[in-house]
Amino acid sequence: MKRPLFNYTIEQLELEYKSQKNNPILLLALEEELGFRNSARAERLLNEVLLTISNNKEWHQESDRIESERTKQDQPKVDIDDLILDLSDKEGYNVISAWSALEVLSPQTFIKPQQLAQNGDVKLVASLQSGALPWEGLGEKSKLNYQLFYHIILGTIKVSESVDLLVKVYGDTNEEKPAKRGEAPIASIIVNNKGLLVEAPAVSISSFAWALPKALNGNLSKLGEWSQAEKKLQEGLEVILRGKGTEDEVLPLTLNQITDAYNWIIDTLALPANLVKPNLFAIRYYHYYKSGGSPEGLLLNSFYLRDLELTKKLIKENKITPILKKYLGLETPIKEYNLFENRKALEEAISPQNFPPCRWPCEGLHPLVLLQQAAVNLTFKNLKRNGILPVNGPPGTGKTTLLRDIIAGIITQRAEAMCAFDDPQKAFATTGQKINVGQGWLHLYKVDQSLKGYEILIASSNNKAVENVSTELPAINAISSLFPELRYYKILSDVLHGKETWGLIAAVLGNGKNKNLFIQRFWWDKEVGMQTYLAEASGNPQWIEEKNPETGEVVKPRKPKAIINDNAPPNAETAILIWRKIRQDFKNLLADSRSRLAALEQVRLQVLALPLLRKNEDENSKNSAVLLTRYTKEKVELTSIEEEHNQSNIEKQYIEKRIELHKQIKPGFFKRLFGSTSFEIWKLKQAELLNELEAKLLVIKDIYKRENQKSNDVKLLFSKYQSAQIAHRKSLSELQAANDVVVKSAAKIGNHFINEDFVGKEFKDIQLIAPWCNFEMQQIRDKVFISAMKVHKAFNDAAAQKLRHNLGVMMMVLSGKKMADKEKEQLIPDLWSSLFLVVPSISTTFASIERMLGNMPPESLGWVLIDEAGQAVPQAAVGAIVRAKRAVVVGDPFQIEPVVSLPDILTDKICKHFKIDHNRFNAPISSVQTVADATSAYVATFDSSNGFRKVGVPLLVHRRCTEPMFTISNLVAYDRKMVQAKKIGSSPIRDLIGSSKWFNVNSDSADKWSEQEGELVINMLLKIKERNLEPNLYIITPFLIVAENLRTLIYESRIMHGWVEDPDLWPNERIGTVHTVQGREAEAVIFVLGAPAAGQKGARNWAGSKPNILNVAVTRAKEVIYVIGNRSHWESAGLFSQLSSHLPK
Structure with a gap:
């Protein structure tokens, strides 16, 4: 980089400043040059220069313009139009870019410094304004089993005042804008208990502090460049902070270095002086020693920025996932089915062939009603490989109930995949990768691909919603008391959730506090932890030594509670025997359930066939009757012809007899010879008789011809009539048989039966129907799920040795440990899949997804279930959606809209700048729910006072509120x-x-x-x-x-x-x-x-x-x-x- 003022002395620089204060080009050059100088005079002059720039908006804009020109010269500009993208991908890129620009203006705030500390403990806050730094001298001691680190805060920015300035610049039409109160750290640094910076990146920078001046100056195009700016700012701060002693000795941070860093970041960002506070303090952070590595930096910025940058990269590399294409509107449904109007589509959605073979056995064993079941069925019908299913759930319509059945279905699918392994150990392939832990090694195993794709991530923007779902799922009252055998690592689940549960079906992770609590209880707890349990199941007996509280002597060893209460097998051999028995039981139950559902589907097909069968029978009956009539008529005519034929034969015979008699009176020879009159008379009579005979023969010939034709016609009609009778008997038999099946099935299935009237009934009249499955069928489905949970436990027990290794490394990953090389990092999805084998569903807020799953590649999770999606800004779900193959999005756009603190005119301008539809993609008008609704082939429509609204699969049966x-x-x-x-x-x-x-x-x-x-x-x-x-x-x-x-x-x-x-x-x-x-x-x-x-x-x-x-x-x-x-x-x-x-x- 060129330094035009490199040869100037500090005196010359001061003179230039005094003489050319109104020259923005010189001011920028002075700012750049003084940034390289460390003297007190240089620092004072730099502060004056920056103050002059920040106090003049026009100069500030010119400074941005000049800096932009220089940036163009120093490095090539990346323009969206230069990227190799097709048109639709460009549109998707624009959506992500707009969302990124909105998020750089969304800081993390605090009102009191202790809010940044673990558990909000004020004792963890250390002032750095004066006196010795906490790590100087003897330093501070850590807690037992923890390492001490410090998060150093480099000043803060006043957020409320900053937003007020934005409102002043852009205006705001909202009457009740949610206040963004408090302060936001401008930057933070992580050091250990010696005051030494941790490995890079040790510095975090506030995107809000960087973006605010640009937004105030109307330079919205810059907001999309945060990721490039962040890297440069981090590098600049680390140069100042990583001071070296003699022979490159690394020295602890000093107050002067911290102050220099603060001054540098304030000056570099050109923040308005009235908005910043030199608020220098540190937050003590205790990092569990077994977690390894150093803690993550404080989160200063939007939770979603990094995932939005990842998504932009995927789009540029033409690697956008199918589900993300749908979410961004780059793929839309070919055909829509309005479930309020298209009864045929609704009937098909609830058909037995689409039912999962299992269900969640809730307390009371209440079945899902019509649209709930339709939503569950469509989930498994339409999301076989990938996709999004949005479900619109008004208040009190059973959204959580619906999610439980979906979770049960996914777990059962994986149980079936598990059953392909005679020995579960074979599902874990050796990779040769291992990690040293103390005096031993943890090996990393690759999980068989057939067991992947069933991971369930439950996500929401609402902390309470996340906790509600994940604490309701394992609650003891979430399942029927009729099934005490449904238990799954219960003792561990009880400890993990702090209440009585039925099993470890879910865990709340996400933020650091939740993850640390999970690690300590799930893994390290010697009484109930999974490490203890799996060690026993692997054949390594586990004991707890009970000690005399007074003497400390061991009284007696005993088995940990997890071993006794959760029935851990004593060794791998026993585990395999149990596995094979449970596997066969499950396969039998699954086959029975599917067979019964297939039988119900046949009943459904008979119901659907009844109208056609009736039509066929009616047509065949009418056809038979018509043919009989025609046959009868033709037969009569034939008889008449036959009679005519007989009569003609008689008449012919009579003529022949008369001829014969006439021959007998023929005159003698001489009369003939001499031509007597008598002979002439005889000849005339003879000729007359012969003519009469000939005429009769012609008549008979004609009659014969007609008789023959008529006879053939009669035979053909008779044949047709016989065929018609056969067809009628057959169609009647089919109708009677189908009707018998339907009548008997209807009697057996009861009010769950979907008959022909379904299509014609009033829409409200069918909503309380629980389709097709009677109590007996539901019990079979209950047993399949119970058996599926047993399969999971038996599988994990039989794979305990390899599973224990993967989970051990997984706990390190959850603690923030970074993999040492690319080969190990590529196995992180296998570690997560291993955890999901034991804990089928894990919940988190959207805010924690990137930090928790940042190293998980696209489509590495099977499912994301999004709850309260109507409350979440649309960009919040990107991190979850890009990492999942399938998404079920549950929410209601008619309840609380997403909270947005920025002025709506500003956010609309950002959307306009990036050429996207603010009504579709900009909160609060849009949300995760509305964006997901637009992806659905199955929809419903509501006409409200605010106009027409199209949603995804609707739920309508309300069970919460009475009147009014x-x-x-x-x-x-x-x-x-x-x-x-x-x-x-x-x-x-x-x-x-x-x-x-x-x-x-x-x-x-x-x-x-x-x-x-x-x-x-x-x-x-x-x-x-x-x-x-x-x-x-x-x-x-x-x-x-x-x-x-x-x-x-x-x-x-x-x-x-x-x-x-x-x-x-x-x-x-x-x-x-x-x-x-x-x-x-x-x-x-x-x-x-x-x-x-x-x-x-x-x-x-x-x-x-x-x-x-x-x-x-x-x-x-x-x-x-x-x-x-x-x-x-x-x-x-x-x-x-x-x-x-x-x-x-």
Whole structure:
């Protein structure tokens, strides 16, 4: 790089600055040159130069332009148009680029420094502003079994003020913008307990700090260049930080180095001085010693940036995955099937041939209803290799229930694949790769390809949703108490989840805290850990030495709980014997289930055939009757001809007799000779008789001909009639046989039977049907799943020796250990597959996917199940989708939309800049759910007040809310298509306060908060408390300021003290904006509207303009809702008119 001011002294540089302060070209050159100089004068001058640049927007833009020109000269520009992509891939690249640009402006924030620390512990925060650094001198001691590291924070940027500036520049149309509060670290550094930088990259840079000046200057095109800029910034900081002593000795970081690094990054990023704080502090981090390596850096940026960059790379290299093509809209369905209108497509979707051979045996053994079963069936029918199935789930329609059946089906598929191995050890191939651990080695084995593709990742943007699914799946009440044999590593699962469970079917991973907890409990726990269990199953007996607490002497050895409680086999030989028995049992059950489903499919085909069979029988009957009539008629005619023939023969014989008699009176010879008159008379008579005979013969000949023709016709008709009779008897027999089968099957299957009337029934009338499988069939399917879980345990037990090695290395990977070489890194998917063999489903937030699965290649996971997808920005799911072959996306675009803190005008401009449709790809209008919905061949349509909406496979049977909540939700969001299946339940709160109602409060307010509304809430709570009733309720509001004031009011009132277990926590958990309570439910809801003033019409209209807020608010209440607010103002606020019309005053 050229340095035009290289030969200038510091005095000359100062003179140049004073004389040419208005020259942006010189200022940029000074900034560049001073960056290479370390004197105090150079540092002061550099600060002045940067301050001058940052205070003048025009110079700043010119500086960007000049720097851009220089960048063009230093390295070739990568332009999307220069890439070798087809048109559709370019469009996909543009979508990813736009999402990346949005995400560089999405920082991670904190309000208090301890929020960056493990468990929010304030003792882990160390100030670096003055005094000795924590690692100087003797340094600090670590905790037992942990290594101490420090995350050094290089200043912070004020996020709220920064977003306000963006709003000032771009404007914002949103009435209630979610505040992005607190500060964001500008950069962070990791050092060990000696103050030495860890291996590169030891530095993390904030993309927000880099992007903010560019966005403020309107330079949106730069936002797509973050990945290149990040690398240069990291390298620049490390040059400053990696100081060397004599003979290249590595020295600990000093405060001067840290300060220099801070000044360099502030100056380099050209951040406005009023937005930054020289907030230098460190966060102590205790890293479990068995995890190896060093911890990951603090996450400063969007969780999704790296995966978006990975996806851009895949598109450029023409390696985009099939599922990602669908998600980005590069492939669309050839044909659509509207399940509300196309009854034939719906009937086929629920056909027995599409049923999985198993199901989840839930408590009560309730079957899935029509559309739930359709969604499960379509999942396995349409996603055999890859693809996306979006499921639209309104509140309380059984989304989790649906996911459980899908999980059961996937597990059973893998169990079948496991059964191909006579010896499970053969499923793990030796690779020759190994890792040294202390005095031994852990070998890495390749998992057979046939066992891959069944990994289940459960993901959501909502922490609560992730925890809910992963804690509900293994819960003891998630399965029927009728099956106590359904147990799967139960003791380990109990410890892992901290409650009683039935088995280790799921685990919550994702963030570092969850991963570390999982590792310690799942692997290292000597009582219940999998390492202990697998060692025993491998033939290495495990013992725990019980010691006398007073003397420390060993009293007696005993077996760990995992060995006893979970029945670990004592050796590999026993494990194989158990495996072969369980494998055969499973194969028998699976064959039985499939055979029964095949029989049901035959019944279905008979039902479908009935109309045709009836038509055939009717046609054959009519044909037979017609032929009989024709035959009868022709037969009569033939008889008539035969009679005519007989009569003619008689007449002929009579003529012949007359001729014979006439011959007898023939005159004698002489009379003939002499021509007597008598002879002449005789001859005339003879000729007359002969003519008569000839005429009769002609008549007979004609009659014979007609008789012959008619006889042939009769024979042919008779033959046709006989054939028609046979055909009729056959069709009648087929109809009777099919009808007998249908009648008998209908009697056996009961109300699960799908008959011919299905096609013609009203849509709502069929929604509660649980199609085809009666209780007996469902029991078979239950047993198949139970057996599949036994197969998994027996397989793992029999493969214990090799599985233990893979899992041992997998725990290192989870701890952050990096593989030493490419060969080992390529085996990471096999390590994950090994973990999924033991724990079938693993959950995480989208935010943690890249950090947890960053080294997993595309399509290395079988399935991703996305929950609450309507809440997630569309780019959030990219990391999960690109790593999976199949995705089931469950959510509801009519509930809470994604939260976006950036001004909508800015985000729309970014989308416009990258030439993508902001309505399709930009939150909050779009979400993971809406983008997935657009990929579906199976759809449903809702016509709401906000227009026509097309979604994926719908769920409609509602089981959460009674009236009026159900009807309000159904009217404002679901086009009256939901079906009520919830019966009114008991409600002590309703008994006390009364049925759902609107409490009208006329008040005024400058900031949407009404003290009078708050007082009414307190009075209601007091009334409930006085009766000593459980406060099983949520207090929610559309507005953040109202929620904050409600929390403060209730906290300061101390009303919860002496009432609930944790009175200080209750306001945070039970009071909030509507956005905070999706996925939750309670007996009652108090809906505090706020915005009571006449002048706050805009806020009210914002809340009522879409169904989302009102829909979520009312559907949190199972039994009763109380609305508090100014009725006369709110009832005209869009959809709140529906709320008013259904609630008494």
